[in-house]
Amino acid sequence: MDFAERFAHWRTPGYRRSVAIRRAVGIALVAVAAAQLVIGAAREDPAVLVFSREVAPGVALTTDDVELRRLPDTAVPEGALRDAALVDGQVLAAAAAPGEVVTTTRLVGPDLTAALVADEPEGEPFSMVPVPVAEVDVIPLLTHGARVDVVGQGPRTVATGGRVVTAGEEGTVLVLLRQSDAEEVAASSLSEPLTLVLSARPRAFTMP
Template structure:
């Protein structure tokens, strides 16, 4: 209880102690004013973009509560940043996001993402693997070869090469794997999945 009176007494009493306290108080006020001015300038001059307001897992549908429209400095703003909350509602997130991360079109399952990965007009095709336990080993952006093996054949058939992993969702069994492929190979994979079990192997990315 004596700390406040002692502090007030130091301010009332001329001397070195009062001078130090006054200088420190003035420095603190100036620092707060500078920070407030800087934050105001950043907010006033920055563009606005959607950022995640909470962590969102890959495969989840985005709701309006998951994002917030905030000022973002132009130097940190991606060219594909999104600004309309209604445009992302219900979209599927391809890669896990953290709170504060700017939302871009290439983070959402769709043509922008698949074209960014494959580099040409692509089709997104779901693949049900014969051995779904390999799904946790795959990562978004991996390049894979799709194989089919019929019971009477010794060697597997190569159905497609250069597939890019769009989404790996293991939240529910047996899990979901979405691949980005050019249209013709994508159709071949979809057709093969109807008649025989499929698997994938990791491969080196194809040169663009």
């Protein structure tokens, strides 16, 4: 049966043409409904901020570093941000890759502090203290969240149980410590060289 014979019933009024037309209309309606479901589902997906490019830790973010993207609700983590104005000028705690969702715990602030010390016992509140590093080559070893102790001359232990917040390329390490320890470290850094010792790995890094 050639093409003309196969579709001859479309040109001839009768039962076969009516059935064929109803089938074609039914298929078209199903296709339209399916397309509407897909479009509707996409519109219902929440729009959240993701990083639009690689960003180094310790960098102050701008609106050019992020973009809005619709993601399935199951793929959106807790604390995801949806307004680019909320990240403008905020400091990134750990390196970010394109497509990663921007959350409050990725930025230096109270939510990040709470996450870092969630396993710490109750007591004196924590504060962040910046400590300049003499040799920037050690910066890659001071990863976000690493536990460190601060040692001064003597040697003497200035503070223990610190957590690295950021270790930027500028040579400054931001360390989270109990309030009194943070004050002691800030004062000591003005008068003596300090050393950071990784609690998990006993290796020291000299600071001015």
